[in-house]
Amino acid sequence: MKRKILMLVIIFPLFLSLGQPGVFAEGDNQASLEPEDLEFIEDQESPETIVNEDEVEIIEEVNENISLVGPQVYQTSALTAAAGSDEDGNPYMYFVMHGTPSALAIVDLNTNELIHTYTLSHSTSAWGLDVDEDGTVWVGGTTDGHVYSYNPNTDVFLDHGNMLTLPKDTAIQDLDAVNGMVFGSTAYGGSVFLYDSFAEELENFGQVLYKKEFAKSLAYDEETNALFVGVGSKADLVKFDLNTKKKTAFLPNEYKDDKYVRDIKFIDNQIFARMEPSNRLVVFDKETLEMTDEIELNSRTVSLISPTEDAIYYSKENSLYKYDLLTKEHTNLYIPLLKGTELLNLEFVELNDPNYPGYTLVGLIDNAGNVLKYNLETGYYEITLMELPPQPVTLYTMIHDEKRENIFVNGYMSGGLAIYNPKTNQSILHQNISQIESMTIMGDKLYIGAYPNARVLELDLTKPWGLMNPREIMRLGEFGQSRSTAITAVPKLDKVFVGTYPETSVGGGALAIYDLKENKQEIYENYIYNQSLVSFLHHKEFIYGGTSIHANYQVNERGARFFRFRPDWPEEKEYIHLPIEASMITSIIADKNGTIWAMADGTLVSYHPETKEIKTKQILELISGRFRNAKIIEGIDGNIYGTVEGRLFKADPKTLDVEILVKEGANDIAQDSEGNLYYRNEADLWKYTFPVEEEEKK
Template sequence: MLSVGGGYYVDRDEKVTYETPSKAKLKAVECVNDRFVNLGSQIHNTIAITGAAGHAPDGTALMYVLLQGEPAKFVAIDIVKNKVWDEKTLKWSTSAWAMTVDSGGTVWIGGTPSEHLFQYNPKTKSLIDKGKATVKGTSIHDLEVTGGGVVLGSTSPNGSVFKYEAGKGFTDLGQVLPGKHLARSLAYNEETNTLFAGVGAKAQLVAWDMTTNKKQSILPEKYQGETSVYDLDEVDGLLFAKLEPSKKILVFDSITLAFKKEIPASSRGVSQVSPGEEAVYYSHGYALHKYDLDSGNISNIPGTLKGTEAVSIDVINLNHSEFPGSSVVGLLGNSGTYLMYNPATEKLQVNKLNLPQQSIPIYNIERGPRDQIISNGFVSGQVNAFNPETKETNELLKVG
């Protein structure tokens, strides 16, 4: 079968070939059948893209999760009870890669392929679409919020950074580096007013002085063959840069910009500082690890993450007697698994979040045996068959 655009597919014949322009393909379909029938969503799955942690007004600890779908969805989960607290649809988006929680508890979300910026207020359970960030961008890959409330975002395929200010709207700050079309990750040092930007698809790491507009590439040459600097975190004067595809995090002094060391790591980044420990957490080798900010020593946390790595990791007070003080929480992989670890009790839990399934975009479609229509989803790893006679859809294969 041949794609004719707009999610429609037709049999290859003398009317429609690979050389036929898209509009002509669609017209050929209309000649055969003067109306389309919506047969409903074929692929349903739970694909959790990323997560972040925050609190409800009453102190309930929440994990915010972005779900791929048509459309994409934002879900807030009561972490301790593992119960949906709120959920919102992200209009115009089928995915969302970027999410951050500012100091006031407001959640900021970047949609794909809409490149719309969303603002969620847990106090009112309201989601506001702030609009499209740049003229030519399609994806927001990372978000940072300054102490002054300015939202900074990185984009593709224009490779630029934008800022959003309440009352002023969006400003496109331009490409991070000429010729670099993927601005993957961001981190911000409040003291020096420096924005760090990780780019691809040949890795570079840029320290961008937002006062002077001066940019400086600081990634050591030996790492410039990597695909991208996938994730960035600035914590107490240290910059942690996760490489892609290598399982490494690079540590820099975020004031002097000096490279300090390389540590084995598989998680997308590191947590905030764990109070009383002066340490951050990350995952590697399907286990949790702790990095001491003063000594640089690494401690392994007993227990397994059950074959997964952290795609988000945060430190938060769960406000629960079984988890005294601050705890480490994180989203593991993309299937909705999550971790809770309490440093005081050394209690580690790995469970599955009760997330709603979403309609997943169809990636390929083909005619199967007995005239069934076979389709698979992106990135669900699921294959389904639709029977045109019975109008039933059955799952044939699920990977992951």
């Protein structure tokens, strides 16, 4: 089906930590950073990578050739927050800072001063956060599923270790701490567990509901010894009786089209469950499990019952609201939040401040660290930007420019774009840009496929970063597309071609074409039936493309497709049939001789457009992921270089002989003008320098 539809620059030396808050491009609230943003990297079973040792040469003495360049992207990005007090009544707010690794930042709410920062080793983010009755804050991390605690009474921070025992689990989604008993829910096994912090014992109760990968939220009911768990995708709500092990799913059908139940709270004798993404708060009787009410809201959660009245608080349309539990009346308090923000948490504290007598509602309103304080007695309020510590973030997407003078590298999830100059060993960091899925250069313009909403941006490299640079030229979220995973440009036509990964559309990814002269777009939905478009290359009279069999959390039974079409006639596509079966074709390039090269899973493929000859060389038998696991480039020496499943390799284009140069930790690839290779590993950029004897051979 076809539809026609007529930022700040900082220069810094390496390893210098920057403090500018990072935000999404205009129109995308950074508060939309959510745990599901992790799924495309972590929602994968990572099979053991197997190398055919008889055919692939492994270079063992490699450490002498690699050197650490260091972190490139720093962001101040608070994923979530919670408030609590010590035994003396001193109030604190606890922030989980996104980074590699993440950090727990502790702010004194009386002074707004940062008093502690603790590294959350083994975690690149954390979503489970709860404060126990004694004031201890508990944190559940991702990547290795560690649980951490900080006790403000003793000033002790502890790492309690990995709580994930099921093979599919990679991240803790939520925590509920009750008197030292810590309940947790997970992805992607969708399980729940109990950690007894006194006995230091762990019990996993298994998957909550069959085929539900996300146990997104949970709350423990001490009176009945039952867990209430929100699962997805698609959404359901489950009561899990820990005495009888009986599970009762009770979410009404009209809510099961939602993705998750993202937050659960007990208020009086009722259950308040926040639906995602429909912005509905559904209320149930805790005993009968019958639905009693529904509230529309925008905040991530609601407060517990007010300590001064029978009311709860939430935010909607950038304003604070109060809901009277007795009269069912909603009152707009006309407390304006920052543009494009909503409350991420709401809690009550007592401050030692004459402006805030009695109880004060506090809440984080965005990832930059802005905090609302609203006094229940006087109505006095303030929004304060907390000085939170920036963290190095995992690097995500990387390319070099046409002359190989600069390397563009993006930060995962919280975004940021660094431009690294290998000759000066310095970077320019642009923080105000979100996660990037793909990049291509045409002349002096960098075209960017940005997440979320499958946006496409144009960055003029000759102009300062500012309000309209980069500028948004397309947004494909309305077509059910979430990620712009393939991008290329055709200078002759002055058009940009984009392929997408769908999230909520019925079919596969879309082909989007933007005419830079006419300023209009064309959209071809479900371009390759029920598959995602994950790699593009413009070469001569064709655009070559590759797909992934993963789309809409479904797996297409037919293998990934390798295809091409003429840029001026995209309706007609030609399939190039490979002699191998693959789940995704993740990178396509053309060498100086006009041969097309691609990575199909763990196999290097060459295709000669004139003779139609196809050659393949398997580097790995097994791969993981949905659309990002390999990338190739042609080196300035004529060899093909690439990374796949953490291995950096070199391939002779004539013989297809392959050498593994780096055995692990090498992702993505770029090259400078002197022939040095660069790859990313977590937050760090690494450099591979060829041995002197190889340089002499060139």
